[in-house]
Amino acid sequence: MNRVGIRCDASTDLGVGHLMRCLALAEELRERCLEVVVLGDVGGLDWARRQLARRGLPLLPGPDGPAAMVRTARRLALDAVVIDSYALDPRCSGALREAGVRVLAIVDEDDRGQDADIYLDQNLGAERGPGGSPAGSVRLAGVRYALLRDDVRRLRRREPAEPGGRWTGEPGQPPRVLCFFGGTDAAGAAPVIAGELVATGAPFLATVVTPREGALDRLGPADGQTIHRIPPTDDLPRLVAAADLVVTAAGSSMWELLYLGKAAALVWVAENQRPAYEEVVSHGLAAGLGHLDGVTRADGPARACLRELLTRARTRAELGARGPALVDGEGRVRVADVLLSP
Template sequence: MGLRCDASPATGVGHLARCLALADELGTRAVTVTLLGRIDGAPWLVRAVADRGLDVVPAPDDPVELASLCADLGLDGLVLDGYTLDPGSGRAARDAGLTVLALRDGPFGAAQSADIHLEQNLGATPVETLTTGELSLAGVEFALLRDDVLRHRRDLAAPSEPYSPPSPPKVLAFFGGTDAAGAAPTVASLVLATALPLELTVVAATPEIADELTALELPAHQRLVVIAPTPEIAALAAGADLVVTASGSSVGELLAIGSPTAVLTVADNQLVGYTTLVEHGVVAPLGSLDALRHDADAATTQLRELLSSPEARLGLARRGRALVDGRGRERVADALLAAIEARPAP
């Protein structure tokens, strides 16, 4: 099985992260997986790939050359995850006899030809323009979650005694493995502006962002911890009282874990998912990064109220966890392997 995806400051790391989730599932079924693409500027993901024992093969941009590479590697299936991939990649691979699964997010990636179309976002609807034999998997029930996410799912059953959170509350802020928009300093300032006692851990994707964060002034009753991107983000999220992040693929992971989450948008392709999350009441909405850089008063007030209310945070966590059962990757793997098995022999 080939997984065609890239990770870089330009494309982010979400495509590779969810492909690794599918690799985790396929590995349990003795399916050999090869990553086709590039990993730039994300050393922790390089380690995550190496820890899984996955081969990484540079992939050509040309669709026909990509299909030829898949044939040379003896692959029978190809997963395409990336909005900048040539939209002819799926058709070339299918013409070469491979079964293709293509991921999309609303209109992003929708031009790709595929046997299986996957949109794992909350509220996604099936593709209406399928041709004979094609399949559409749509909705959060198909969310792809890595092993390190699933092992940190929290028990949110009603406690026998009133919940007593630690004091001060722990807040985690992260914005993907590259934080291309430079959101971390803005959001750190926003959290600190609540003026509440708290311990804030912020993932700094670059040395420049780390320098901005460490230059922030804060009172004695607040603590700021700056860390580098890490494969242990799920563990940190599970131990946090509130997570603040961008409305990308990582939100589904946080919902599955049961982490109370506040969300903002840092890119246009996040707006549809953000709106749906807010409509379902599973995240606290903070608005867009651009807007926060001009006026953060409303968001500061919302964070202050959320950090002051353990009950509100628990409600968010329970609603989110109830939506994501953690079995999405099993359903996707079932469909993909069944499609490969059903494909006519050349």
């Protein structure tokens, strides 16, 4: 196998989660001296284009139908195609397979009727799913197959966090909080969560990632509360590593947080995030704030949960200590091994 195509999209509405996990696999394939080309549309997102450019990954238009997909695969001499999309015609995978192109379909619970050689569902608990797949296909399920980027893998701590240990924030200093909701914050979660942090009344130093200028202007932080807005950044993994608490949506970034041993509070903003959210929260791997629409109740559990996480360093340390044993960062290696196997 010499050349692999990755079919995925990113946009303000779709977010960038599909692209980010595909980039992790692309990095692994490039390390093995394969050529990789991305087929899709990044919706004019400059940040997404930079992610591709700095990895030297060409971006070409993404075909949407079976016949066009096969023509593109033949024109580019692709030996395999990775498909990661909720919207692409599911017949594309079967058409590629019939044309002799190996297909890896990245899915989240629902395979949408795709006919692939390999199905990858990297979500916690996916290994307990029904496991059905067409004859001759392979199913890779669970977080042992989580796809993590180089930017994240190189930040792994050398020793696990311990309750009361040295990563719970500087003594006497407010906790450092990072809020991000994908590369686009399509659901507008950033101002909602930042407002809830303010409503706790607890001190904090928060960095909030949102592309919307002025999104946080109406907030009125109290004494001891600091909020700094930044646009989507290539430096997000480093910001995650430096934070005492991360508040985010229940997307593919969850596995990065677990890998890095971060205390995390999660919301779910789309129905396809709910199963993974419930799985992670029920296992005590992250704190659950519920659906974004219900976060702002003054007497609700979300605000109380945030207040405890802001004021109790030990709670944060205990929460963050559970993830590294579960996500070892070698998922992309395992996936590439199967994709490249005879």
